[in-house]
Amino acid sequence: MKSSHTVLLDNGLKHPASGTRRATLTWLILLGLTTLSFRLSTAVSGSVLMFTVLGLTLIKGHLVTNEFMGLRHVRWVWRLVMAIYLLSVGSIIAFAYLSA
Amino acid sequence: MNYQSQRVAKPYFIAALGLFVGQIVFGLIAGLQYLNGTFLFPALPFDVVHMSHTNLLIVWLLMAFMGAAYFIVPEEAQTELYSPKLALITFWVFLAAGAVTILSYLFVPYTQLAAMTGNAVLPTMGRGYLEQPLPIKVGIVLVALSLLFNVTMTLIKGRKTSINIILVGSLWGLALLFLPAFYFPQDTVKASFGWWWVVHGWVEGDWELILGALLGFILIKMTGVDREIIEKWIYIIIAMTLISGLVGIGHHYYYTGAPAYWIWLGSIFSALEPIPFMLLIAFSFKTLLQRRREHPNKAAMLWAMGTPIMAFLGAGLWGFMITLAPVQYYIHGTQFTAAHGHLAFFGAYAMIALAIISYAMPLLRGRTANSMVAQRWEMTGFWFMTLSMIGITLALTGAGIVTLFLQRAAEDPMGFMQVQDKARVFFWIREFFGVSFFTGLLIYLRSFFFAGEYEYANEMKQALSK
């Protein structure tokens, strides 16, 4: 376990600024996407709205898990598990809305 | 056995097995009354047989759990029991209370029993599993307090392992969850809502914690796997039990007059209830594969490994089958529930009780393990009882399916008694497997009457000569 901490430490020390910049960028994108979803809710409706907002939400979810939760750095299995989760929740919702 | 005071567990285990026999006898009578309604009527109406069957089940399981507590707590705490004498007195009080209860069911009409025991002052009688007269209920609380005092004092003065903390903690839970038995409001819907605090709280909550502690103890002792790993698993398993089970109680509230939101909340959370049982199977077999020694008590190992599998089938699978609201709409209050109840009670609780008895009884009789002959009888009993219980479950499920198609989901529904007639063949199959279960029980009991213990050298010689 110690070694993994060292890796993160090395990484952080090598490019202290780039990690921060990347996180800030992610944060700004998340804010932007949230605003976009919010604006869309009054602009469009129906399945167009559903698919766009759902798509935006999945992108946001991917950003949070990959960048914020740090899954970018871990074994691919965990990323796969999370991706499957997001995709299945998304597709179940889409399916339910279309079947209405 | 490392501590003299663990001996008090012995009478508890013997009495538990005796009461178990009684439970099965009443089960056989009840099963016959399904086939011949005038059998033993009016001497023994069905409701009396039924409540004797279920109450004996509860009492013998509690007997076994208490015996297990008196056996495990000193061993884990590495100290003598606080008061072996109190434990022995408690045993006789509990046994007498149990016997008086069953005898009063059999020989006093229920109404008269209620009138004699002050039910009018504080009504508590007339609910499933909680049929006992008021003084008996008070007695149960006193017995529980005595047990709790004894094991808690032992725990305080001794080593505090996680197994012990979980076991003693869940015994406290068991006693606390019995208190709603005294809450019987006049509003029937509220009464049913609160009745589940006892029944669901025990069977789908607290008892699963006891099950986890007992199984953990047996596996630590028999496999030699590191205690830290086993206790960690037990914590995760019982965490999942309560995370799913607390709101999962909602699956009892769908159609009894409780608010409609329970249909969704109960379905969502009770759908998760099989998870702890899956984890239990994964954990047990992982532990078995990592075992560091071959324990000579093969029979106890068989019970211990059978428990998670049968618990998963009965509580997990059969429970899941009837738990979702749209399904339950059609099979609520049918033999489906009885099927689930039989397999779950046997697979989870009867089997863990028999597992701890199988592990502890040879030690209490001064042997590491029973002779191979005795173990063979015991394991034959295991297979007889387990397979018979699966047979009973399938038969009752069959009867449930008949009700589903002819009465509940039918275009032109038939009346209750007509449908019961159509399901007769399944009640015959149930009774057949009931008799075979009883045979298995007798075979199991026979195993206790072999002298001598497991002799390693002897067994090896025999094995080699073959």
Add this chain to the structure above:
Amino acid sequence: MQQVFTKAMARNIFLGGAGFFLIIYLLLAYDSFQQIPIRDHAVNLTPSVLRGKYLFDTNDCIGCHTVNGEGAYYAPELGNVYKRRGPEFIKAWIHAQPSGAPGRRQMPNFHFNADQLNDITAYLQWLSNIDTNKWPPNIEG
């Protein structure tokens, strides 16, 4: 990984999870108790209904029957029996037991007088008006 995933952490998850869901359940139970008297029109729990309920409990009716699906499965559902059979049939039926028909399931005679029969029927009527989310699926229960 094994060292990181400690027993203490597992215990905290157990305690945290159990406490968390206990709070959720208690809040829901509180809300349910606010709704139940409306759903089962508790205002109609007249003395006669309550006397009937006491007779119902102290004669262990759910030892054979079910009420809203709870009880034993030996005899018919009673939650909606008032709507299925009506008051007169119920009183006559209880009075005429046991049928004594050979092999048929028997119901004991409870020796109720006329007032007690009225009370029991009043209780069964009250039961039949509980909002059970449209259960049972049909009148046969």
Add this chain to the structure above:
Amino acid sequence: MTPHINSDTDATQDLPGDLAIWIFIFAELVVFGIFFAAYAFARSTHVTLFNASQLTLNRDNGFANTLILVTSSYFVVRANQAIKAGHNKVCGHWLSGALGLGGGFLLLKLAEFHQDFVHGINLSTNLFYMFYLSLTFFHFMHVIMGMVILAVVAYKAYTGHYSAEHHTGVETGGSYWHMVDLVWIILFALVYVIH
């Protein structure tokens, strides 16, 4: 202790923080996932009711709360980076900031609950409100739980319990908080936006 040099190509590490919290996180995600699916399917049979009731929600409030949670998540990331650089105090400050934002979320949500209460809306009003109230309340409880965890972590950061080498606690608490954020992002889209 073999130092891996290039961590961008080294994707074989274990999950950040304590594995137990990840088991918990995945369990929670499954519960919320089932909840979301149940909502979506319940809606498909009551479209008009859901659409009408959805209009009564305070969408601005939901929007503001999403921004708040996303920002607090970002603060937690900064706290993580601070502790990895060995700055205990800075880490504590970022965490306090995240806690403050969490408090803001709770206040806004409470105002929403209060409005519902004033209008006599409860779990039994209709199917939509049943879902809306239980989903958001369930999440609300998770925010509180996450804040308790963050508060402990912040306290430990201020008192110097962590270092550049040992900071599993910060990662563990942070992971849980991100999960709370993630769930809200889906919840906001599902309950407030899509109709």
